[in-house]
Amino acid sequence: MADALPPPAPFPTVRDTPLDPPAALGRLRGSHPVSRLAHPDGSTGWLVTGHALVRQVLADPRFSSRTELLRSPVRVEPHEPAPPGVFIGMDEPAHARYRRLLTGQFTVRRTRALAARVERIVEDCLDTTEAAGPPADLVRTFALPVPSLVICELLGVPYAFHGDFQRWTTAMVSTASGPADSRAAEEALTAFLADIVAAKRAAPGGDLLSGVIDAGALTDEEAVGIAMLLLVAGHETTSGMLGLGTFALLCHPDQLALLRADPGLADGAVEELLRYLSITQFEVAARSALEDVILDGRLIRAGEPVTLSIPAANRDPAVFADPDELDITRVPNGHVAFGHGGHACLGQQLARVEMRVAFPALLRRFPGLRLAVAPEDVPLRHDMPVYGAHRLPVAW
Amino acid sequence: MSRIRIEADPGRCVGSGMCALLAPGLFDQSEEDGTVGVRDGAPPDTQRATAAAAAAARCPAGAIRIGDG
Numbered sequence: 001m002a003d004a005l006p007p008p009a010p011f012p013t014v015r016d017t018p019l020d021p022p023a024a025l026g027r028l029r030g031s032h033p034v035s036r037l038a039h040p041d042g043s044t045g046w047l048v049t050g051h052a053l054v055r056q057v058l059a060d061p062r063f064s065s066r067t068e069l070l071r072s073p074v075r076v077e078p079h080e081p082a083p084p085g086v087f088i089g090m091d092e093p094a095h096a097r098y099r100r101l102l103t104g105q106f107t108v109r110r111t112r113a114l115a116a117r118v119e120r121i122v123e124d125c126l127d128t129t130e131a132a133g134p135p136a137d138l139v140r141t142f143a144l145p146v147p148s149l150v151i152c153e154l155l156g157v158p159y160a161f162h163g164d165f166q167r168w169t170t171a172m173v174s175t176a177s178g179p180a181d182s183r184a185a186e187e188a189l190t191a192f193l194a195d196i197v198a199a200k201r202a203a204p205g206g207d208l209l210s211g212v213i214d215a216g217a218l219t220d221e222e223a224v225g226i227a228m229l230l231l232v233a234g235h236e237t238t239s240g241m242l243g244l245g246t247f248a249l250l251c252h253p254d255q256l257a258l259l260r261a262d263p264g265l266a267d268g269a270v271e272e273l274l275r276y277l278s279i280t281q282f283e284v285a286a287r288s289a290l291e292d293v294i295l296d297g298r299l300i301r302a303g304e305p306v307t308l309s310i311p312a313a314n315r316d317p318a319v320f321a322d323p324d325e326l327d328i329t330r331v332p333n334g335h336v337a338f339g340h341g342g343h344a345c346l347g348q349q350l351a352r353v354e355m356r357v358a359f360p361a362l363l364r365r366f367p368g369l370r371l372a373v374a375p376e377d378v379p380l381r382h383d384m385p386v387y388g389a390h391r392l393p394v395a396w
Numbered sequence: 397m398s399r400i401r402i403e404a405d406p407g408r409c410v411g412s413g414m415c416a417l418l419a420p421g422l423f424d425q426s427e428e429d430g431t432v433g434v435r436d437g438a439p440p441d442t443q444r445a446t447a448a449a450a451a452a453a454r455c456p457a458g459a460i461r462i463g464d465g
């Protein structure tokens with residue numbers, strides 16, 4: 001019989017140190033890795049903080065991904081079903097039908113073939129950075145545009161529109177633009193993606209989106225939904241990793257020196273930054289029980305929402321020695337930064353290619369790279385589902 | 397040294413590419429839908445057996461099984 005649980009508590013979001021998850025999550029993982037959560041709308045749910053348990057839930061089809069069944073642990077939101085094509089918020093068989101259309105495009109081999117384009121994009125953005133400073137805001141000149149331009153490649157966005165595309169994607173993810181601006185940007189992007197889909201139907205190109213439209217017997221609405229999902233899932237996350245990853249390396253000069261001395265460590269450095277930073281803080285890996293399930297001795301009732309803490313799982317001392325240390329030579333590294341199970345990140349191999357190219361190129365270009373402000377003055381995205389730096393002023 | 401046998405179930409596979417990343421000599425992904433194929437089901441040396449075990453542990457879909465040869 002499991003011991004009595006503390007009453008439902010709000011989701012902890014306050015960090016004591018910028019690069020570590022809220023300490024309260026670690027305490028819960030030690031005492032009650034499955035605990036009760038109080039949502040801001042007054043309902044209750046569950047919070048899972050242990051690595052093995054997070055993996056278990058993500059691999060269990062009794063826990064649904066349907067958007068209308070999920071609850072945010074930090075804000076009150078409407079509960080609407082996922083739009084056509086947005087399969088991250090769907091269960092089988094709808095989810096697999098869409099996902100299978102895309103998996104062939106995201107294989108290790110295909111994404112490696114994109115590496116040459118990624119290298120070009122990275123060098124271009126480093127040119128922009130160099131021209132802008134020192135000092136320069138690395139988020140604006142590097143972390144935001146690199147993933148946005150890579151997604152332009154996937155969607156086959158014509159070069160003339162890259163500027164518009166970047167402006168809208170930036171407005172959509174940044175808080176500097178208020179909610180009204182980001183909604184306007186989302187509407188502009190949706191209209192733009194509809195034009196792109198129509199153009200690809202008329203004259204298919206060699207890009208991923210043309211391939212999907214060609215293979216899929218999709219409605220226009222579905223094709224736009226898929227394009228929007230790739231953008232939303234792939235932009236904010238990868239730019240968060242590029243910005244915060246650079247910040248983390250600058251805060252750990254010993255690790256930065258190791259990577260600088262041996263770029264062969266880049267693969268391991270990327271895995272360790274993914275684990276250590278675990279930028280999907282909440283809302284991204286969320287589920288809801290479709291039937292009563294016993295999890296670690298607790299009865300989760302049908303209909304109850306479950307929040308999975310990827311940051312807590314990736315600092316679990318049961319799996320990682322010295323979990324709070326950033327160690328770019330750590331092996332093995334069984335982190336769950338890309339999730340697990342049937343919804344495991346579709347773009348993970350592409351994200352890996354982007355980071356493996358970007359970090360060493362940045363260090364090569366700027367041998368004297370340093371923060372241009374005190375570390376505590378780097379503004380961070382504490383209250384947003386995807387953690388990261390709002391700005392990263394650097395000099396060289 | 398005892399031999400091992402590697403099996404992968406394309407029906408369970410979610411096309412994450414972890415196996416092809418960690419053990420490219422042993423696993424491959426189909427061009428069409430990214431699902432797993434085993435290139436070499438009975439790797440002879442310990443190094444590759446270790447790579448196979450790492451892939452099985454990291455596979456997000458539990459689609460890779462390693463048994464005795």
Ligand code: HEM
Nearest residue numbers: 087088233234237238241284285338339343345346347351
């Ligand atoms: C470092 C960057 C990234 C991180 C940390 C990340 C993280 C994640 C996580 C945790 C999930 C699982 C969500 C769940 O289980 O509910 C996910 C799903 C997904 N990601 Fe990523 N992601 C990244 C980059 C990308 C990129 C570059 C793309 C595509 C261009 C992408 C596309 C997707 C899609 C489509 C899904 C939904 C998969 C499904 O439901 O089957 N992601 N990602």
Ligand code: SF4
Nearest residue numbers: 409410412413415455
């Ligand atoms: S690691 Fe598993 S899910 Fe990913 S491609 Fe290989 S078999 Fe498929």
